Amino acid sequence: SLYVADADNYRIQKFNAAGQHVLTFGGQGVEPEEFVSKVSMIAIENDGNILVSDQTMVKRFSPLGVFVNAMDLSGYGLGNLATDNAGHFYRNNTTVVRKFNKAGDLITMLGKNGSGNGEFLNANSISANSAGDTLWVSDRWLNRITIFHANEQNVSAADSLVLVELYNKTNGATWTTQTNWLTGTIDTWYGVTVTSGKVRGIALANNNLTGTLP
Numbered sequence: 001s002l003y004v005a006d007a008d009n010y011r012i013q014k015f016n017a018a019g020q021h022v023l024t025f026g027g028q029g030v031e032p033e034e035f036v037s038k039v040s041m042i043a044i045e046n047d048g049n050i051l052v053s054d055q056t057m058v059k060r061f062s063p064l065g066v067f068v069n070a071m072d073l074s075g076y077g078l079g080n081l082a083t084d085n086a087g088h089f090y091r092n093n094t095t096v097v098r099k100f101n102k103a104g105d106l107i108t109m110l111g112k113n114g115s116g117n118g119e120f121l122n123a124n125s126i127s128a129n130s131a132g133d134t135l136w137v138s139d140r141w142l143n144r145i146t147i148f149h150a151n152e153q154n155v156s157a158a159d160s161l162v163l164v165e166l167y168n169k170t171n172g173a174t175w176t177t178q179t180n181w182l183t184g185t186i187d188t189w190y191g192v193t194v195t196s197g198k199v200r201g202i203a204l205a206n207n208n209l210t211g212t213l214p
Contacts, residue, residue: 001063003050007038012052014065025065026052032059033067043081043089045102051081051089058091058104071104082126082135090135092123096183097137097148107160110148111137112183118146159199160186162214166202170209177207 001022002015011026027034041053048063058081060068077093084090087102095113100106111120121141128135135148166172167181175181179190187194193201 003042003044005039005042005052007040010035010038012039012042012050012061012065023065025061032070033061035059041079041081043083045083045089046085046087051083053078053081053091058089071100073100073104076106080124080126082128084128084135090126092126092137094122094124095120097123097126097135105161106164108186109183110135111146112180115142118148120146163189163192163199163202165214169214170211175204175207175209 001017004013004015006013006024006026010028011024013024014022016022025033026039028036030036035052035054037055039052039054043051045051045060049068050061050063050065052059052061054070055078056074056076057070057072059070062068073091076091076098079092082090088107089100089102090097090110091100092098095111097110098106099108099110111118111123113119113121115121120137120139122139123137124140125138126135137146137148138144139146163186164182167178172178172181177190180188181190186192186199191203191207192199193203
């Protein structure tokens with residue numbers, strides 16, 4: 001099937017392999033199944049559901065165009081969408097690609113600001129290959145494409161989510177040292193030790209953590 005983001009009509013149209021129209025869903029409005037912004041960024045999940053970016057929200061629809069749920073990604077910027085064959089989805093801004101689980105929880109990030117390997121100055125488009133196991137990121141300013149293995153994960157999803165929660169609940173933005181937190185792969189985050197895909201240690205003593213530990 002082919003899905004087309006019909007931006008000016010605030011809707012998604014679906015066509016079969018013969019080019020015949022199958023269904024239309026969406027429309028302009030504030031209801032859950034409608035879109036506030038002109039739709040232009042969509043991705044298909046491994047179970048056939050459709051993800052549609054609508055301002056800070058990512059909305060999920062069934063293959064029949066029925067609204068399923070919405071995930072609020074406020075604070076992560078706006079960007080394109082891609083999915084992998086493990087059920088994760090990705091959203092980019094100019095210098096980083098974020099990886100989320102099906103519930104919309106942040107797992108990890110790919111890339112950072114720069115011009116070295118795996119870095120971006122203006123990541124403007126992301127997509128997965130047909131197998132869904134490789135992520136392609138184009139950079140408008142560097143005039144190149146960077147390729148990641150979409151199923152590569154530096155630490156387990158559970159450990160990743162706990163670390164993000166730790167950062168948010170202890171005011172990570174005011175830590176004395178926060179090198180690479182929320183901007184690089186987790187094995188490069190200051191004070192975090194990763195071995196065999198598991199977090200084995202966190203050393204953040206005397207680092208101005210304030211708040212409640214998760």
